[in-house]
Amino acid sequence: MLPTNKEPEKLSIVDSLQGHIGNVERFLETSSSAERASNLNFPSQIIVTSFPTTIRLKYGCFHKFFMKxxxxxxxxxxxxxxxxxxxxxxxxxxxxxxxxxxxxxxxxxxxxxxxxxxxxxxxxxxxxxxxxxxxxxxxxxxxxxxxxxxxxxxxxxxxxxxPYFYDTRKDPSMLCLDSAPVNRSGTMEKYECSYQxxxxxxxxxxxxxxxxxxxxxxxxxxxxxxxxxxxxxxxxxxxxxxxxxxxxxxxxxxxxxxxxxxxxxxxxxxxxxxxxxxxxxxxxxxxxxxxxxxxxxxxxxxxxxxxxxxxxxxxxxxMPSRFGNIKFILKIQRKRxxxxxxxxxxxxxxxxxxxxxxxxxxxxxxxxxxxxxxxxxxxxxxxxxxxxxxxxxxxxxxxxxxxxxxxxxxxxxxxxxxxxxxxxxxxxxxxxxxxxxxxxxxxxxxxxxxxxxxxxxxxxGDILYVGISHPYLDQEVTNSKINLFSGCNKHCNCSGSMFSPVCGLDGLTYVSPCLAGCQSMKEIKEKNGTWRLFIKCTCVEDRLEHNNIKTKKPYTLTDDVTASDGTCKNKCxxxxxxxxxxxxxxxxxxxxxxxxxxxxxxxxxxxxxxxxxxxxxxxxxxxxxxxxxxxxxxxxxxxxxxxxxxxxxxxxxxxxxxxxxxxxxxxxxxxxxxxxxxxxxxxxxxxxxxxxxxxxxxxx
The missing domain is CATH 1.20.1250.20 (MFS general substrate transporter like domains)
Structure with a gap:
């Protein structure tokens, strides 16, 4: 059993225990919590005095919060x-x-x-x-x-x-133009570079x-x-x-x-x-x-x-030892x-x-x-x-x-x-x-x-892109060669590197309105956004006619609408x-x-x-x-x-x-x-x- 003393000075309590380090630690290791409570009459404030001074100065009354x-x-x-x-x-x-x-x-x-x-x-x-x-x-x-x-x-x-520039599809170069060749890297890319x-x-x-x-x-x-x-x-x-x-x-x-x-x-x-x-x-x-x-x-x-x-x-x-406050003090003193x-x-x-x-x-x-x-x-x-x-x-x-x-x-x-x-x-x-x-x-x-x-x-299933993963009507099926040009768009002077996909009524996706042969565009504004619809897309019309497909167009415009904005989503x-x-x-x-x-x-x-x-x-x-x-x-x-x-x-x-x-x-x-x-x-x-x-x- 450990000797008990009168309540010592708070800052000298560790020094008074220096000669009993071994006995105290053995007692704390082998005794129950009740035995420790009845035989150790040290002041409760001892744990406060043992906390690092810098912690108490920086965090005041919250220092105990950091000791767990x-x-x-x-x-x-x-x-x-x-x-x-x-x-x-x-x-x-x-x-x-x-x-x-x-x-x-x-x-x-x-x-x-x-x-x-x-x-x-x-x-x-x-x-x-x-x-x-x-x-x-x-x-x-x-x-x-x-x-x-x-x-x-x-x-x-x-x-x-x-600022981020995106194709508004109002650029004329996005559509099929029956005219002399134009710079299809064109207006959109130059406009983008001017803002970047x-x-x-x-x-x-x-x-x-x-x-x-x-x-x-x-x-x-x-x-x-x-x-x-x-x-x-x-x-x-x-x-x-x-x-x-x-x-x-x-x-x-x-x-x-x-x-x-x-x-x-x-x-x-x-x-x-x-x-x-x-x-x-x-x-x-x-x-x-x-x-x-x-x-x-x-x-x-x-x-x-x-x-x-x-x-x-x-x-x-x-952190304080799980055996109690006294051992924590001894642990710090031991190192010093x-x-x-x-x-x-x-x-x-x-x-x-x-x-x-x-x-x-x-x-x-x-x-x-x-x-x-x-x-x-x-x-x-x-x-x-x-x-x-x-x-x-x-x-x-x-x-x-x-x-x-x-x-x-x-x-x-x-x-x-x-x-x-x-x-x-x-x-x-x-x-x-x-x-x-x-x-x-x-x-x-x-x-x-x-x-x-x-x-x-x-x-x-992958989205079918015409000319990439699916051929045009006048092309052979191929797994390696990309060919974005066909008879239906050869007169359009399209760019082969412009990606602005549209979904045709034939269920296929075209890389751009121009490559689908689309000649004009109309917009329908609704609560959830604006629909961009493309008119007289010759590549889409040719496939619909070839397959003898009669579709019910989900649009309120003329029958000339044959494609819409975005890709054709597969139900999956x-x-x-x-x-x-x-x-x-x-x-x-x-x-x-x-x-x-x-x-x-x-x-x-x-x-x-x-x-x-x-x-x-x-x-x-x-x-x-x-x-x-x-x-x-x-x-x-x-x-x-x-x-x-x-x-x-x-x-x-x-x-x-x-x-x-x-x-x-x-x-x-x-x-x-x-x-x-x-x-x-x-x-x-x-x-x-x-x-x-x-x-x-x-x-x-």
């Missing part, structure tokens, strides 16, 4: 949710809009996405190593500040580029990449220091539950980004600009010329990150006393570069850690590639708008991803899965995910089936998240946890996530049938028409390959771990 691990978890969850919303949500949803606005190819979009992982690689090892030895919450606060600056930089090209900033798209690529690199640098502490800080302060038994909460919130972030970003794309891009000749006019989000306000989300979240960084600065370097001089020297020595290399060598010579990391590389490639371009895949495969496809992906991701992570954490905690047990659990669900990927073959309900299976794939993939993280932390030494997570994330990014956006972007470009042209700088711009069939086949092939490799790497890791020294009771 639950509070840190809440703030960290807000940070990781916003991070996911921006990096995996907004960026993914707005990719197709950025490509059309700044005339990027999908490969160039992949280069922009690559900036995030490049910055992470540069920052991961030093941040995880030195941050692990330093004040973790403050390192995380700096990360939030950098994220905020990155979001503001990412939104800045919208201010640098001129005289800046090549390569400059915008650099700006977007810089902003995304700041995102990568700011995100670095989230999945290394934050996870390690939580693990250090909740213990082995409770950490799976905390991890599941943290990572489920991380999953909610991208889903919210998809939904909110999709909704923002229904707002016209040039909101707030006063140039009436270039305003929204009669465009609707379903119009292929529509571009949404992609930049709003980045401005709002940039401000939110900066506010969060202020809150994160308020947390102490270490001469009794721990040997340990202090060892802590100082660990900053030496030689010690870093020794720790890296130890981790890399651990086969279980290596193969778990290799599996993470495969899964990282899927996250960095397929998940990034998932909205664009849905947009092309199911003929949906960018706004609606982004919202569907978000709706499918929110319940399935979050539920998977939470259930995975609960299972690890409930059944006390060891590292090997966690890997066996992962193997089962990876196998299920592999089977479910076959659902990616589901799609709607396959999207429902696809979303259901996509949700299942997300669920069975993310249910493995917590088990794999648990196995990683339990297969390395205690002192190497932070470094192990940092090294693992670095390898995953180098091998998996960095090349993935470029690979998937190149695959998407291979599925392109027709490219837009950037007349301002005389270069190929963004893709206007994709083939969903080829895109589905390409994506399925690479996803099955990556999932299969991930499965076998986890299998090998389980075999190696079974023979490892870490396969002990402490890791169970």
């Amino acid at each position: 691990i639950g509070t840190f978890l809440c703030v960290a969850c807000c940070f990781v949710a916003l991070q996911g919303m921006v990096v995996s949500g907004f960026v993914s949803v707005c990719l197709s809009t950025l490509e059309r606005r700044f005339k990027f190819s999908s490969t160039e979009s992949g280069i922009i996405a690559m900036g995030y992982d490049l910055a992470s690689i540069i920052c991961l090892v030093p941040v995880s190593f030195y941050g692990g030895l330093g004040h973790k919450p403050r390192w995380i606060a700096v990360g939030a500040l950098v994220m905020g600056v990155g979001s503001l930089v990412f939104s800045s090209p919208n201010l640098l580029v001129g 900033a005289t800046t090549s798209s390569s400059i915008y690529i650099v700006i977007f990449m810089l902003g995304h690199m700041l995102h990568g640098a700011g995100s670095t502490p989230l999945f290394t220091l934050a996870v390690a800080f939580i693990d250090e302060n909740v213990g082995v038994k409770r950490s799976p539950l905390y991890f599941s909460i943290y990572y489920s919130t991380a999953m909610i972030g991208p889903a919210l980004g998809y939904i909110i970003g999709g909704r923002l794309l229904k707002t016209y891009i040039d909101i707030g600009r006063k140039n009436s000749t270039l305003n929204q006019g009669d465009l609707t989000p379903e119009d292929p010329r529509w571009l949404g306000a992609w930049w709003i989300g980045f401005l709002v979240t940039g401000s939110a990150f900066i506010i969060l960084s202020i809150f994160l600065c308020g947390f102490p370097r270490e 006393s001469s009794l721990e001089s040997v340990d202090k020297k060892s802590v100082d020595a660990v900053h030496e570069p030689a010690d870093i290399f020794h720790a890296l060598k130890t981790l890399l010579s651990n086969p279980a850690f290596d193969f778990i990391t290799f599996s993470g590389c495969m899964e990282g490639a899927l996250v960095g590639g397929f998940v990034l371009f998932a909205p664009k895949f849905v947009e092309a495969a199911f003929n949906l708008s960018a706004s609606w496809s982004g919202q569907l992906i978000g709706i499918a991701t929110i319940p399935s991803g979050s539920l998977g992570i939470v259930i995975g954490g609960i299972i690890v905690k409930k059944f006390h899965l060891s590292a090997i047990g966690s890997l066996k659990f992962t193997l089962v669900f990876l196998g299920i995910a592999l089977l479910l990927t076959l659902s990616m073959l589901v799609r709607c 309900n396959s999207i429902t089936f696809f979303i259901i299976f996509y949700s299942l794939i997300i669920f069975v993939s993310f249910i493995c998240w917590t088990p794999v993280l648990t196995a990683t932390l339990r297969c390395v030494a205690e002192r190497h946890k932070s470094l192990a997570l940092g090294l693992q994330w670095m390898i995953v990014r180098i091998v998996g996530m960095i090349p993935a956006p470029m690979i998937f972007g190149a695959i998407i470009d291979r599925a392109c049938l027709f490219w837009n042209r950037d007349y301002c700088f005389d270069r190929t711009g963004s893709c206007a028409i994709y083939t969903g069939e080829m895109m589905g086949i390409y994506f399925l092939s690479i996803v099955i390959t990556l999932k299969t490799l991930s499965f076998f790497f986890i299998l090998i890791a389980a075999i190696c771990l079974k023979k490892s020294k870490f396969n002990s009771n402490r890791n169970k």
Whole structure:
């Protein structure tokens, strides 16, 4: 039993206990809470005097708020949710809009996405190593500040580029003209260039990449220091539950980004600009010329990150021990006393570069850690590639708008991803899965995910574009050669590179009114917008006459109307089936998240946890996530049938028409390959771990 004293001076209480450190700690470890309460008569104010002075000075009466691990978890969850919303949500949803606005190819979009992982690689090892030895919450606060600056930089090209110009279809060069040849690159492109900033798209690529690199640098502490800080302060038994909460919130972030970003794309891009000749006019989000306000989300979240960084600065370097306030005081005093001089020297020595290399060598010579990391590389490639371009895949495969496809992906991701992570954490905690047990659990669900990927073959039929995927009447069927000119439009002097689709009464889509042979246009204004109807489209009329088709025209104008604005939509309900299976794939993939993280932390030494997570994330990014956006972007470009042209700088711009069939086949092939490799790497890791020294009771 500990000796009791009269109430000492508040600031000298720790000094009076210095000679009893060992006895106090043994008593706190072995006694019950009732025994501690009856034998320790220390003043209740002691915990207040033990708090870091800087915290009390900065936050006054709110300092207790920052001394709870639950509070840190809440703030960290807000940070990781916003991070996911921006990096995996907004960026993914707005990719197709950025490509059309700044005339990027999908490969160039992949280069922009690559900036995030490049910055992470540069920052991961030093941040995880030195941050692990330093004040973790403050390192995380700096990360939030950098994220905020990155979001503001990412939104800045919208201010640098001129107002968005779209074809109003009132330009005479859009119609069939029986006259001498005209400059069909013509009025529209020159008008557009006069309003655009005289800046090549390569400059915008650099700006977007810089902003995304700041995102990568700011995100670095989230999945290394934050996870390690939580693990250090909740213990082995409770950490799976905390991890599941943290990572489920991380999953909610991208889903919210998809939904909110999709909704923002229904707002016209040039909101707030006063140039009436270039305003929204009669465009609707379903119009292929529509571009949404992609930049709003980045401005709002940039401000939110900066506010969060202020809150994160308020947390102490270490939380009070779960054994009580007294042990927390002794824990701090222990680090400052001469009794721990040997340990202090060892802590100082660990900053030496030689010690870093020794720790890296130890981790890399651990086969279980290596193969778990290799599996993470495969899964990282899927996250960095397929998940990034998932909205664009849905947009092309199911003929949906960018706004609606982004919202569907978000709706499918929110319940399935979050539920998977939470259930995975609960299972690890409930059944006390060891590292090997966690890997066996992962193997089962990876196998299920592999089977479910076959659902990616589901799609709607491609829109038939005359001269590209469907021949004119006087052309032969071909799968490789594009021929936009025919006898029905040869007298029109049309441009072969102008994309302004119209839907003919024959059920086919023509690349422009001119290529459909349309001679004039009329408008019908209704509540939901303006219908643009085209008259005497000779190519459409020839096919209707050839097929002896008598149609009931859904218009109130003359019978000469044979085409309308936009593409011919195919009736298709396959999207429902696809979303259901996509949700299942997300669920069975993310249910493995917590088990794999648990196995990683339990297969390395205690002192190497932070470094192990940092090294693992670095390898995953180098091998998996960095090349993935470029690979998937190149695959998407291979599925392109027709490219837009950037007349301002005389270069190929963004893709206007994709083939969903080829895109589905390409994506399925690479996803099955990556999932299969991930499965076998986890299998090998389980075999190696079974023979490892870490396969002990402490890791169970």
